[in-house]
Amino acid sequence: MSTHAATSSAVNTDYYRLADRLSGAEREISARVRGFVDTKLLPVINDYWDKAQFPFALVPEIAKLGIIGTTIQGYGCPGMSRLASGLVAMEMARGDGSMNTFLAVQSGLSMGSINMLGSEEQKQRWLPEMARLSKIGAFGLTEPDHGSDSVGLETSARREGDSYVLNGKKRWIGNASFADLVIIWARDEADRKVKGFVLEKNPDGTYPDGYRTELITGKIGKRAVWQPDIVMENLRIPADNKLAEAHSFRDVGRVLATTRSGASWEALGHAVAAYEIAVRYAEERIQFGKPIASFQLVQNALANMLAELTAMQLICFRLAELQSDDELTGPMASLAKMHTAQKGRWIVSQARDILGGNGLLLENHVARHLTDMEVVHTYEGTDSIQSLILGRDITGISAFA
Secondary structure, X not given: OOOOOOOOOOOOOOOOOHHHHOOHHHHHHHHHHHHHHHHHHHHHHHHHHHHOOOOHHHHHHHHHOOOOOOOOEEOOEEOOOHHHHHHHHHHHXXXXXXXXXXXXXXXXXXXXXXXXXOOHHHHHHHHHHHHOOOOOEEEEOOEOOEOOOHHHOOXXXXXXXXXXXXXXXXXXXXXXXXXXXXXXXXXXXOOOOEEEEEEEOOOOOOOOOOEEEEOOOOOOOOXXXXXXXXXXXXXXXXXXXXXXXXXOHHHHHHHHHHHOOHHHHHHHHHHHHHHHHHXXXXXXXXXXXXXXXXXXHHHHHHHHHHHHHHHHHHHHHHHHHHHHOOOXXXXXXHHHHHHHHHHHHHHHHHHHHHOHHHHHOHHHOHHHHHHHHHHHHHOOOOHHHHHHHHHHHHHOOOOOO
């Protein structure tokens, strides 16, 4: 958390001293990422975000952190704990949500799919280069007409000789306009089961015929990560590039289950950033001859922000424990996502309010966290979907249409 060793922040965001529970390795990983955020990311990210440009120049610096692949064991990956992985997401989101999304797609969704569902040959072929960020991945599941109901995806795959021919569309696919490997989920026409296929770039760096992307523009949040639409028209993928253990949508669910806590950690990161900024601003901003931190309304707002932030931390730490013990259930993850997204959204809005008009300026960072939290509030399952999952668990009755 923000008060453990080697951090630069003087704002206490660890009121219940959760940092005391960190191992030495977890403490060091967290400090390493925080250092990158403070010295490399924050000085430049607003410019990239404002221009809706992906910061390719930061990729080599991220590779040096040794965090890619997070919990994956072997293949050049760090094999860190679930808690350390969560702290990486939190610290990166404290800097910028776009960069956290880039890492989540790379380490969790893309590499996670290969690690969980690939053959040993496929793991050896792709994971080491991905761990070094010499190859970047994308994860193509969501479609224009299938977001929350992605189980109904319509992209098709047809076996022809030593290839599969894919046709369909995908939407909001992070990194897909420049990724070296794109994991595409498609329904096999032979048995109607959903399976995973790995698209690779040609040796010359181009994409195979039949694959094209169009960048989604005009976003109000996550502007520094590119999330294009994909169109596939008779796209041929070698049969050897079908993920060996991806046999049905249930296997997609297994991948998503390992990454579902990431949105909660990201929400925590945005909340930590906003709270830190608000406290510092309140201490420095003079109105009516004294710091606004001396005003009762501001102190009340900060106290309630800290309370909600602490609750988010406790949920996230417990998530990591449950996941490490293989005891995390879907409804547990839904409760965490619903609560942290709601409270993270509220905390950043309170910070924006404390900064007044200055909160609208990118230079103060809160506006970026505010709009990025709108994205977090939506993806990985909206609050409505999470509440229905919880409601079904509570009552035993499904309210899904």
